[in-house]
Amino acid sequence: MAKYLISFPSGAMQVTPEELEQASIDSHEVVRAAKAAGVWVFxxxxxxxxxxxxxxxxxxxxxDTYEQTRRLEGGYTVIDVPTRAEAEDWARKIAVACRCPQELRVFMHDPES
Incomplete structure (x- = not known):
């Protein structure tokens, strides 16, 4: 199993107030599905x-902040799945629900975490 970070900057979500309400409903459905599947971390x-x-x-x-993280904002999800393909599937579900592309990164393996 590997932990993956799925994220997007807040400016990537370009939706109307009405669309935002439905995106919130849809994204919470994905959260519940990830929890039910046992892959949700945070x-x-x-x-x-x-x-x-x-x-x-x-x-x-x-x-202050590090220069590289000065604009750290947006939404973040951490999942724990066995394959990158499965992580990509969850990122796809989140992208659909949030109506914007998601970035996918893998955390380095650390046997202590």
Whole structure:
């Protein structure tokens, strides 16, 4: 089994308010299906109203980010499936429900996690 990240930036979802309501219903159906299939690990959207902070190795906290993640936003799903093909199928289901393309990435294997 491998864990996969399925994600999209918030600007990718170009829907009307009416479409957003149905997309929410459809996406929650996919969440329930993934949970029923036993592949769901976690999902959610970044709260863009709460600014990020960076916690340093010395324990200090600063109100900034890494340059590469300055625009981290949108929706994220983590699933645990045996094959990339199965991960692609779940990404496809989420893309249909959310009405926008999804990015798919695999987490490196870590025997401790």
């Amino acid at each position: 999902g959610g959207g970044i709260d863009e109203d709460v600014p990020p902070v960076r916690v340093h190795a010395d324990g200090s906290i600063t109100e």
